[in-house]
Amino acid sequence: MEDERRYDPHSIEERWQRVWETEKTWEVPNDADPSRTTYVLEMLPYPSGEPHMGHLKNYALGDAVAHFTRRTGRVVLHPMGYDAFGLPAENHAIKTGVHPRESTAASIASFQRQFRRWGISIDWSREFGTHEPTYYRWTQWLFLQMYERGLAYRREAAVNWCPNDATVLANEQVTDGRCERCGAEVEVRQLEQWFLRITDYADRLLEDLGEIEWPEHVKTMQRNWIGRSEGAEVVFRCESAETDYPVFTTRPDTLFGATFFVMAPEHRDVLKLAAGGEHEDEVRAYVNRAITESNELRGSAERPKTGVPLGRTVTNPVNGEQIPMFVADYVLMEYGTGAIMAVPAHDERDHAFALAHGLPIKRVIEGADPDAGPDSDGLPYSGEGPLTGCGTEFDGTHNREAFGRIVDWLDREGKGHSSVNYRLRDWLISRQRYWGCPIPIIHCAECGPVPVPESDLPVILPDIEGYAPKGRSPLASAEDWVAVDCPSCGAAARRETDTMDTFVDSSWYYLRYCDARNDEAAWSREAVDAWMPVSQYIGGVEHAILHLLYARFWTKAMHDMGLVGFDEPFARLFTQGMITRDGAKMSKSKGNVISPASYVDNYGADTARCYVLFIGPPDQDADWSDEGVEGVHRFLSRLWRLSNGLESSGSGIVQPESPDGAGLELVRKANWAIDKVTKDMGSRFAFNTAISAVMELVNDCYRLIDRTDEESLRFAVATAGSLVFPFAPHLGTEVVDRVAGRRAWEEPWPAVDPTMLESDTFELVCQVNGKVRDRVEAPSGADQAALIELARSAPNMVAHLEGKQTVKEVVVPGRLVNIVVR
């Protein structure tokens, strides 16, 4: 019934998966010799529904790297876990009433099944989900370590508020200023929130980008996100209020051109300054409107510049001029000091505001904006040039020089100093959500926030009645859980009811894998130092900023606490491209979603895995094609049929002593393939060309099969199996087993026989004036003169050289001769 001549991936794959499962082939010890360890890690999946094509690509990539690395003699840690807390499971619970724990467990089970069917080489002894108390106990512990060192703190902040669902939203839940779920316009509310002090690490996060091998565009994105600006803090005094107001500016060289002064609506002195003045009511109304408006609305640069005068002035420290104060929503409280000096001649925004409010525009740098019309004054001009119109010795000085001199002057006068500012904000980690890690803090009326004692960890996430948001954290409804005694004074107190952002969970999971079953500590320093940093991290670009920045920050914080001995978590990073369908992102609404499971059912895991790697360069987006899958399946079938037609040598993969004719050709091709695949895997992520090299080898086997000796063919086929193993581990194993009687994963990576990479002759390309005119067979060792002679005597060369005068002869040994003529 069963056709023996037919490649049957399912029986092959199940058979080897059983071996790997029972022998625990991919498990590694915690205390491996650090000089031999390599840590290969793919970003852990968020378990929601079934794995999709992006997962298949991610883990096929990582597994190829892991397999290849193992066979080069390294001990490889290749673990798996689940980023299990998060909003989708909670939203599902709100809709269906099913506890997030149940839907998450179902999804995890599905991921586990699929990963096993795909044959991914995972050390299952280290598996965990971030929602398990044995994991989040340590998330809480680490949070408290940060709290004790002041790295975690609580303050009031503006957060996104959905008036319809009566809940706070995560930034990720706000799309175009609207609530992702109900579509209501999001408001801003001031609430007490927990933050992690990532801004303390801004400079190190920036500098250490130089030490890690990451794609340049990811580093650039992180640099832009951190947004370091150098400038100065300058003090403007408001005499009538007897208060100094510092501002941050990147252009202290334009200080003489400051003609007004603007404060953010959130600035706490705004109402006080306006009080009693003629604009008091107007200011109050303006501030009230501004602070309830969405960031989305306020953030637009195209928006007209509005604002209200405060009815007071400040003194420009360099010239003593009194300039008017305003409140305007284009100034952000979160950046700098929440107040700015406005230089309308040299700043686009200040210019727009000055025009709208009839304020003076004073040029202090010579130059004109190139985009300004010929009849305009060329303002606002933000370029460089000499200073002008200051009425001091600075006039005529180039602004670059004036920058430093003005800052020095301010410093001497006690009116300012050089300063650095960052775009990066502290990381807001509290979420008014149920399905997350509880923040281990107890609020006591007497003692304030008190950490939960270490011995009481973990603070278990309690079961609750309803998940629907009611204007406060869902956990607040678990009265029995919330009410506790203060660990410090024993008085009645209440637990913190916010949970942590899920990015906290995923900021340290890679450390836990190193020592996943430790119930005494988050990890032992020895285990972590043996494996970390991750040698190769692989995941989607969508995490280029948040996850990858948070994890770097976390590692640096752990390093400073002495918990780890390194301060970058991921030495090398690879970001994979998306798999699209008909050129578009797969989504349920487009109806173009295809699942890996159906392809694994139809063609086997090896075909599905090979195809996602063959489809194109892995860092680029690639479009899925069913015909392409069949092509890869055909290739694997052809390799299987070759192995099926051969008797096993039972003695390993052995290159024949001295093959000749077709046999020699095959042995050479096999060595060429070894060389090609090794280079493609070892020095770049070129899986697509590596697979095509094995295809070429297989094609040559078919081409030469009738003329070659069996030993050479066996060597070529076994080599093909051995080389394809990292991409198609089951078939690779099957072929090496059948033909050579060895277990592919235990075989060292094949070594090239350099003598087989060379041949006696090569094809010499003959050019005249850079154009190919002929090709001739040339001996490999021939010298330049001999090559020129050969080229000149090639038939079509003779025709092109006839009657021409030679100007120059260029020889590239082993490749070509180019004769330049007139």
Place this chain on the structure above:
RNA sequence: GCGGCUGUGGCGGAAUUGGUAGACGCGCACGGUUCAGGUCCGUGUGGGGGAGACCCCGUGGAGGUUCGAGUCCUCUCAGCCGCACCA
């Protein structure tokens, strides 16, 4: 607006250091196997010209450097992504 990425046959892509453009796969065409279809095997396949040997053109576009450019430089067009009132 700022920053980044990508443009190569009918399609996905290859060309690692400036040295034969189009490897490999898909698709298509023809032939073989087969009762037939499919499978499988083989041959061909950038465009144009020529009976043919061959010739011309060709890597988004325009220039440039070079004996030689998909690759380096300048300008430019198109598409995608990230950030965006950050003083």
